[in-house]
Amino acid sequence: MAVVQFTIVPLGTKTTSLSAYVAQVHQALEDSGVKHTLTPMGTVLEGPLDELLAVIRQVHELPFQAGPSRVMTLINIDDRRDKTGTMEQKLQSVRDKLPK
Amino acid sequence: MAVVQFTIVPLGTKTTSLSAYVAQVHQALEDSGVKHTLTPMGTVLEGPLDELLAVIRQVHELPFQAGPSRVMTLINIDDRRDKTGTMEQKLQSVRDKLPK
Amino acid sequence: MAVVQFTIVPLGTKTTSLSAYVAQVHQALEDSGVKHTLTPMGTVLEGPLDELLAVIRQVHELPFQAGPSRVMTLINIDDRRDKTGTMEQKLQSVRDKLPK
Amino acid sequence: MAVVQFTIVPLGTKTTSLSAYVAQVHQALEDSGVKHTLTPMGTVLEGPLDELLAVIRQVHELPFQAGPSRVMTLINIDDRRDKTGTMEQKLQSVRDKLPK
Numbered sequence: 001m002a003v004v005q006f007t008i009v010p011l012g013t014k015t016t017s018l019s020a021y022v023a024q025v026h027q028a029l030e031d032s033g034v035k036h037t038l039t040p041m042g043t044v045l046e047g048p049l050d051e052l053l054a055v056i057r058q059v060h061e062l063p064f065q066a067g068p069s070r071v072m073t074l075i076n077i078d079d080r081r082d083k084t085g086t087m088e089q090k091l092q093s094v095r096d097k098l099p100k
Numbered sequence: 101m102a103v104v105q106f107t108i109v110p111l112g113t114k115t116t117s118l119s120a121y122v123a124q125v126h127q128a129l130e131d132s133g134v135k136h137t138l139t140p141m142g143t144v145l146e147g148p149l150d151e152l153l154a155v156i157r158q159v160h161e162l163p164f165q166a167g168p169s170r171v172m173t174l175i176n177i178d179d180r181r182d183k184t185g186t187m188e189q190k191l192q193s194v195r196d197k198l199p200k
Numbered sequence: 201m202a203v204v205q206f207t208i209v210p211l212g213t214k215t216t217s218l219s220a221y222v223a224q225v226h227q228a229l230e231d232s233g234v235k236h237t238l239t240p241m242g243t244v245l246e247g248p249l250d251e252l253l254a255v256i257r258q259v260h261e262l263p264f265q266a267g268p269s270r271v272m273t274l275i276n277i278d279d280r281r282d283k284t285g286t287m288e289q290k291l292q293s294v295r296d297k298l299p300k
Numbered sequence: 301m302a303v304v305q306f307t308i309v310p311l312g313t314k315t316t317s318l319s320a321y322v323a324q325v326h327q328a329l330e331d332s333g334v335k336h337t338l339t340p341m342g343t344v345l346e347g348p349l350d351e352l353l354a355v356i357r358q359v360h361e362l363p364f365q366a367g368p369s370r371v372m373t374l375i376n377i378d379d380r381r382d383k384t385g386t387m388e389q390k391l392q393s394v395r396d397k398l399p400k
Contacts, residue, residue, distance in 0.1 A: 160379070
């Protein structure tokens, strides 16, 4: 079980807005069944590492199909094997340590 | 106005859990008055870039005070000047493009 | 053809030094035949994207075998399809634009 | 003493090539006197952390002056205080652990 953030950045696009590309990726994630959360700076996935990397590899293709011929994709893998790390558990662990 | 994500990773800690360090950083952000959101893989800030970088520089010191003598800090700056980019506006731009 | 940087960061390692883990990864890359360069902050690979991701997935396992039960791996993919991007070509493009 | 990598990515640049922007940044680093190395995926600096962050903040402005109105800048800080970490020392530590 891993938690993985990724950010797909198409380069050489005509406009500065990238939200159409992000929406396309998000739609593909909805169809994939993989647990995902959109944040202001990327998308966070949770699940078996190989499954998550396969999904990221797939959605990395999407901007190319829409026009751009250069895509930068940032991935940050948090792979913990001494306990089940989930997105919610990670957030809860921090909240538990904040003053009430 | 910029949106900046950062992740502080203390190295050479005795345990694999890092949530105590994250909680300490989060507490400092609460005190700072800077707009911030905790995500499963980092913290996202919003505001004038110089202010955000100053805050990150400050909280980068916190783990050192708690023991670890090596800290890796990842920063991702999204600085947009043709329109006011906020965390909420970025998320909304994507949502607006998803099928209803 | 893609250029991909990755950094493997074992967490909870007791000591701050990570060079033994990096050396183990580097040795595996030597055996893999994939083109690679060690930099002070990570390793840069060059080749077909799927091949590079498969190699990174493999070496991401190595620290777990050596003890740590949590590993963070950062990946930055630069995938360009309008021309053949190589490590050397990227560096040369910059050098060509510097004043002589 | 810290080792810091950064990558400046102008967005919405019309062309996929970014080397002109990187060359401009590189030229500014030459003028700054800060120790720096160009890698295929970014630039690595070495020195007192505050000095390095100030330089990165400065060069982050450069692409805006050349046209683009959105710039993403990635920063990875490796700040070690139990020993003097330099770029060369980090590479040498790995090399020392490779089989001869």
